[in-house]
Amino acid sequence: MMHARSSTDNSTLAQQQAIRAVEAALGPKAVTTDAQDIAPWLTDWRGRFHGRTAAILSPDSVEGVAQVMRFAAEHGVPLVPQGGNTSMVGGATPPADGSALILSLRRMNRIRSIDPAAGLAVVEAGVILADLHAAAAAHGMRFPLTLGARGSATMGGLASTNAGGTQVLRFGTMRGLVAGVEAVLPGGEVFDGLAALKKDNRGYDLDHLLIGAEGTLGIITAITVCLYPAVVQRAVAWAGVPDPETALSLLRRLERASDSVESFEIIPGDSLALVLQHIPGTRAPLAGPHAWHVLIEATTANAAAEAPAVLLERVLGAAITDGLVADATIAASEAQAEAFWRIRDSLSAAERASGPAVQHDISVPVATMPRFMIEAAAAAEARFPGTHATAFGHLGDGNVHFHVRAPAGVDATRWYGEDAPGVTRFVHDLVVAAGGSISAEHGIGQMKRAELERLSSPARLASLRAIKAALDPQGLMNPGKLLGLAETPRAP
Template identity: 45%
Template sequence: MQALLDNLRQLIGAQHVLTDGDLSAYEHDWRKRSRGKSLAVVRPGNTAEVAAVVKACAVTGVSIVPQGGNTGLVVGSTPDDSGTQIVLSLQRMHAVRAVDAANLTMTVEAGCILQSLQETAANAGFLFPLSLGAEGSCTIGGNLSTNAGGTQVLRYGNARELCLGLEVVTAHGEIWSGLSGLRKDNTGYDLRNLFVGSEGTLGIITAATMKLYPQPAAQLTAWAAVPSLEDAVTLLGLAHQHLGAGLTGFEVMGQFALSLVAKHYPQQRVPLYQDTPWCVLLENSDNESETHARTQFESLLELALEQGCVTDAVVAENLAQAHALWHVRESISLAQAEEGLNIKHDISIPVSRIPEFVRSTDALLQANIPGVRLVNFGHLGDGNLHYNVQAPAEGDPAQFLRAQEERVNTLVFDAVIAHGGSISAEHGVGSLKVGHLEHYKSPVALEMMRGIKQALDPQNLMNPGRVVQVGNAGF
């Protein structure tokens, strides 16, 4: 191992091969669910250096854990506790390589912070629509590796739909340059989409060409109280009819989820939640004018009030009010963490079946685990719920997790599958869900996934133990 470390220091500089000091930022996962121990944290500065590191590790049989902002929620970007894995951090690779205005694309390196992409696009007069709570620290490489979603999937799609090209270092240390930015290229297998969502198990994304969009003339935000999830689904249908492609966000939040924000962040004003079981946050992006957008919004809400699927609503009067409403939504996860340990579920279900799923699964959990508290919120517009389970108010939350996590996961995942859903919508599989995949994924699909893994990473050195389970050697 010492010979490998000496080689890596020669390849990228001794100051970028970290073995001493506090490495917790690289070895702890974001939720503090797991802490590993790395052989070294290696920080290459360009794609050629990434390739050289991968080749050196392949020769010695040392596995690699690629890492961006380390903000993932499924323990997919931190090392195990063996002290034998290299953490390959892409944080030094954060350049914006090019903005092509005519092609509506931006080419960036994998370590570029998501918020930096948004700001670079805005400064060039464009919109980069990927938006999520960790955007100030997550990286585009990590977003692509998990096929991140966020709040505007309804209109613009997941990270996969926003990506036109990739640069990837393979498990053999070769560089695939696929950054053309073409919207049409029908010359064989879609390698780009294979690497997107693979969580670093097939190769290391080092750069990407992403889509840009014209800035909307106006963006308006509304907050509505709804009597039930069925009414939220009805409102979603009305919004599709009246706003069309202008509907860029549709978030649902349960009363208990919002009560946690009000409890732990009293400086925030949480509208309407005390008198309704559910609230909805809508965003309307208009290409005509703010007056047109507001007229559309008001007409939609008037109709919804008449039909009874909305009981009260407010429309943000300015950008500051809109930001405040979105800040409430983005604060739910933080407020839940303040409340104590919890069991998170990132699930997707056909929108039409979400009300029945929530009703039946809430009842199932409450019957099996008295006092359990349910934190329900998420992206109703695209069928993605964050269906989280909080420990009972009385008792030891850590003991609750130890005693109940597997039971809760089984009850929830069985219900998800029974309702035609998926146990991972936008957070990925990582190591937390890889064992569950064996039970909930088609055996045929798993066999094809293993075949792809074997073909592209025959030594099983790229982020082993994540996404798909394989043998340590020879599969």
């Protein structure tokens, strides 16, 4: 839908009408039009996508979101939902042409209830993940999903992208942790599915349809999430291994020994070296070099159960004796455990500091992932001389972050514009050939739209488009994300 531009600013007349309607209904706090206040929310976390908007609309209740949606539908104004703006694929960045307004959920930041006995909490979309962690802990409970952006990522965004994190191995993704959803649909209707029903056979599962939809089918305003008893003991270990295949064998040993392992992260030696080089205050956990490393966390909520440190010492000791593990250490304190995790959480930052790279968030079947990590890296380096390919991440659930660093000394803007798209197509072709997915946990956003269309089956694309057309016939929800042709991202 085309709208005439206002003679006084860059917004359309339809946008101005919608903005005035929102301000009249919800008050001045619900509307931000100052360019300086808007600027921080126009660029994605990686600095690859840049947009424009005439206003940020910030309702503080589900009724307010419904009103905003009705005004947007009435005036034909697209909306880009935004939480903590931590998307890794440009999923919360408005279009560059200024055709959409940002709908911020950050004022919807209330924890409506915590029920330790039921193991449930009802939280609004703008609740920051770290704040839920703290609130649950005050009740002797925990929400078992964490990631590097926990201090800014919001619960609505995590649900909308079906976030994973480092504890998927034991607890699953957001789909497995969300027991109910409240959302506003594109016409302004409120869908109340917050009741945590164990059984519900009323047709299509709308909760799970909205989870992972990246805001393209409606606006998640609140969710009911599963809580678990707080950890009473945890142990964090770091081990050196010769290759990913050995790392997977070690994980299988741990799983046979206990169900208390919840994180198992694989890190190549060269990625560790980048962290030690670029992140102040980090230290190598082990003496001497190792080709590959694994970071392991085991926990228990039962004080009478085998202590996680005893479990890790027992299994790792046997693995060293059997030649699976070259060396290992168990954190002697919480500070040391956090230092180990800081290395893992700093991998992307260290890589950014070392130069341009293209990142791929991919998954293949767990059993074939070790071979894929080695063979795909070798294939990428052979196909693009001078590059360096590495993979790190969640080996136990078949999801790694496969990164290809540019040759030394290249011009970043030229490389991102000319070479990086070919690298991505090559890597994604390898992933699909291995029966995998080009997006394991970050979503599609705008970064992977063209690749989704190029590599998806006709049945998948037809189904996605039919669902989108049925629920959002005006095409107002998060335009340019998930479905459609992609633009080339700009260099940071």
